[in-house]
Amino acid sequence: MDGWYGKILRVNLTDGTTTVETVDPQFAKDYIGGRGWAIKYLMDGMNPKADALSPENLLIFATGPLTGSPAPTGNRYMVVTKSPLTGVLTNSNSGGDFPTWMKRTGFDMFIFEGRAEKPVYLWINDDQVEIRSAEHVWGKQVPETTDTLLAETDRKAKVACIGPAGERLVKAAAIMNDKDRAAARSGVGAVMGSKNLKAVVFQGTHQIGMADRPGMKKLSMSMNQEVGHDSKTSVLRIYGTPYVPDVTNELGILPTRNFQTGRFEGVENINGPALNESFLIRPGACFRCPIVCNRITKVDVPGYEGEGEGPEYESIGALGSACGVDNLAAITKANYLCNEYGMDTITVGMTIACAMEMCEAGIISEEEIGYPLKFGDADGMIEFVKKMALREGFGDKLAEGSYALAESYGHPEYSITAKKLEFPGYDPRGAKGMGLLYATSNIGASHMSGDLAYAEVFGTPEKIDPLTIENKPELIKRFEDAFTLIDASGLCVFLAVRYVFDKDVNLWPTRLTELMNLTTGADYTPATLLQAAERVFNLERLFLLEAGVTKADDTLPKRMLEEPLTEGPAAGQVVELDEMLPRFYEVRGWDEEGVPTPEKLAELGLE
Amino acid sequence: MRGIICLMKVKVKLIATYRDLLPPERRGKMEMEVAEGTTAVDLLISLGVPIEESVVLVDGRTPDPNQPLQEGDSVCAFSATAGG
Numbered sequence: 001m002d003g004w005y006g007k008i009l010r011v012n013l014t015d016g017t018t019t020v021e022t023v024d025p026q027f028a029k030d031y032i033g034g035r036g037w038a039i040k041y042l043m044d045g046m047n048p049k050a051d052a053l054s055p056e057n058l059l060i061f062a063t064g065p066l067t068g069s070p071a072p073t074g075n076r077y078m079v080v081t082k083s084p085l086t087g088v089l090t091n092s093n094s095g096g097d098f099p100t101w102m103k104r105t106g107f108d109m110f111i112f113e114g115r116a117e118k119p120v121y122l123w124i125n126d127d128q129v130e131i132r133s134a135e136h137v138w139g140k141q142v143p144e145t146t147d148t149l150l151a152e153t154d155r156k157a158k159v160a161c162i163g164p165a166g167e168r169l170v171k172a173a174a175i176m177n178d179k180d181r182a183a184a185r186s187g188v189g190a191v192m193g194s195k196n197l198k199a200v201v202f203q204g205t206h207q208i209g210m211a212d213r214p215g216m217k218k219l220s221m222s223m224n225q226e227v228g229h230d231s232k233t234s235v236l237r238i239y240g241t242p243y244v245p246d247v248t249n250e251l252g253i254l255p256t257r258n259f260q261t262g263r264f265e266g267v268e269n270i271n272g273p274a275l276n277e278s279f280l281i282r283p284g285a286c287f288r289c290p291i292v293c294n295r296i297t298k299v300d301v302p303g304y305e306g307e308g309e310g311p312e313y314e315s316i317g318a319l320g321s322a323c324g325v326d327n328l329a330a331i332t333k334a335n336y337l338c339n340e341y342g343m344d345t346i347t348v349g350m351t352i353a354c355a356m357e358m359c360e361a362g363i364i365s366e367e368e369i370g371y372p373l374k375f376g377d378a379d380g381m382i383e384f385v386k387k388m389a390l391r392e393g394f395g396d397k398l399a400e401g402s403y404a405l406a407e408s409y410g411h412p413e414y415s416i417t418a419k420k421l422e423f424p425g426y427d428p429r430g431a432k433g434m435g436l437l438y439a440t441s442n443i444g445a446s447h448m449s450g451d452l453a454y455a456e457v458f459g460t461p462e463k464i465d466p467l468t469i470e471n472k473p474e475l476i477k478r479f480e481d482a483f484t485l486i487d488a489s490g491l492c493v494f495l496a497v498r499y500v501f502d503k504d505v506n507l508w509p510t511r512l513t514e515l516m517n518l519t520t521g522a523d524y525t526p527a528t529l530l531q532a533a534e535r536v537f538n539l540e541r542l543f544l545l546e547a548g549v550t551k552a553d554d555t556l557p558k559r560m561l562e563e564p565l566t567e568g569p570a571a572g573q574v575v576e577l578d579e580m581l582p583r584f585y586e587v588r589g590w591d592e593e594g595v596p597t598p599e600k601l602a603e604l605g606l607e
Numbered sequence: 608m609r610g611i612i613c614l615m616k617v618k619v620k621l622i623a624t625y626r627d628l629l630p631p632e633r634r635g636k637m638e639m640e641v642a643e644g645t646t647a648v649d650l651l652i653s654l655g656v657p658i659e660e661s662v663v664l665v666d667g668r669t670p671d672p673n674q675p676l677q678e679g680d681s682v683c684a685f686s687a688t689a690g691g
Binding site for chain 1: 620622623624626634635657660661662664666667668669683685686687688690
């Protein structure tokens with residue numbers, strides 16, 4: 001096969017064996033790769049009702065056909081598993097260098113099953129596969145773990161690992177690669193920790209077959225030049241995603257004090273220009289990426305010293321404005337700590353924000369947690385990041401995520417989550433399509449599952465009204481399918497939304513089809529690719545339904561449905577989810593309970 | 608016969624790369640006087656904003672392109688690009 005090796009490595013951690021499995025070419029095409037292949041193996045290989053932290057859960061690392069290809073940003077991988085934070089599916093995406101090195105091992109996908117008796121790591125050097133003891137790095141933070149394992153394997157290899165948070169089954173735990181990149185969301189690091197799998201280290205020289213290598217190189221080179229000369233994309237090189245707080249604040253949707261409002265008085269202290277003036281050393285890039293959006297930073301403010309990557313917009317929103325914190329040194333320090341302990345900045349920041357509001361409301365007492373936690377307390381925020389990572393004191397409750405925290409006090413309404421996953425940095429009361437997305441994404445409130453903020457907020461590929469609900473069900477379906485396609489192919493959304501779809505809001509994948517066909521020779525059309533993405537999305541939905549999800553779970557917190565924003569352009573707005581959801585089900589070919597109809601399943605070959 | 612030109616005060620906010628279109632000490636924000644009948648697009652073009660590539664907001668909403676600005680309006684622009 002071109003585009004895929006057609007090989008999966010199955011690693012049984014319980015008995016320490018590995019098995020190479022081959023993949024049927026028709027399956028490879030029908031499920032594309034990445035997130036698509038992974039859900040099929042997850043669905044067939046485990047009971048969706050199983051405890052996410054039990055040996056029965058499968059942890060899958062998957063690349064797509066464009067991972068490691070010459071396509072710009074073709075350097076993403078996905079972690080797919082059942083989430084211990086949400087109790088439903090998750091698929092968490094990361095870049096860096098690691099995904100390309102993963103592809104060079106000669107495998108498209110890795111399935112980890114069972115549980116090792118003692119901590120181990122997987123070392124792959126081309127065709128040599130070894131499961132080694134990781135007892136000497138257990139307890140170590142991400143940077144030290146990475147350096148130690150590279151020193152004892154190959155300095156040119158790449159590492160993905162968990163930190164102390166993943167070992168302690170913290171439900172915000174991430175899987176970190178290349179030290180500072182994260183497959184962050186939904187507690188995937190806790191699943192890895194539950195399997196006693198500390199790390200994977202990859203090195204290899206395999207090269208994927210390509211249907212038309214000269215054609216692929218030519219198209220990729222022309223796309224690289226297009227991106228390099230695009231003044232719009234240069235915003236991401238100059239400011240990175242931290243340019244965004246100014247935008248969302250203007251629209252009144254910057255998460256502020258646990259989403260109590262969408263405008264933050266301290267925004268100018270936490271925006272892109274502030275980061276550039278204070279802490280930016282240089283922009284950085286994932287492997288061979290022409291966008292260069294990473295922030296390589298260093299803080300030398302006393303008490304907050306450190307260096308590394310970040311913060312990105314989402315980290316600024318969660319650890320900053322959502323906690324009422326406008327101290328950028330503290331936000332950046334908290335981001336470094338999340339990277340070092342191995343945690344998702346969004347769930348960490350939003351959970352602390354939830355705790356701050358509950359403390360201010362008198363539901364959580366100072367006596368109980370031994371600290372007067374309140375909004376705006378930068379040092380308190382940092383302190384509880386550490387406690388959360390190590391499950392110390394009140395940190396043990398924070399480590400369960402905001403929903404479990406708020407529910408344990410009888411007040412789940414303080415948790416701003418959908419399917420128990422913390423909201424990202426767009427208040428959906430001022431971006432209605434995002435509200436429908438959070439409610440219907442297969443992993444909970446993730447912007448990466450179909451980020452209509454591109455159109456509602458950023459005007460890409462075209463600006464649409466964020467405050468109307470008209471046509472949003474249709475657009476969310478298309479965006480969810482298009483983002484599934486991006487995740488399955490191995491590209492990064494930053495490139496994909498602007499350069500591989502036609503330039504209107506319907507995201508027709510003309511150029512993505514060209515890239516996929518040059519790579520795989522699979523004769524996709526834009527329509528068959530979108531249908532494959534829809535197949536994947538629906539199979540994910542079936543996993544959720546079997547795990548026990550019902551229509552009642554396709555919802556949002558009371559604050560979003562009943563408490564209008566009070567300032568900014570979205571003042572007076574709530575999310576009219578009841579008006580959008582029935583139409584969304586209809587557009588999806590699902591019945592009134594949100595279950596795919598037999599006709600839809602037959603159409604997608606899922607009967 | 609000479610007409611009277613009414614001037615109105617409006618606020619301008621230019622985000623990210625567009626900050627450079629205003630003097631550095633303004634840090635992307637400026638209060639300006641514009642003649643009655645001026646639209647947000649007129650004003651932004653006069654500052655050098657490439658309108659076709661931009662998101663334009665008045666008080667946080669996408670304006671009708673022909674709608675004249677009102678006293679006290681807040682005009683904002685940024686490059687239409689990827690999100691966060």
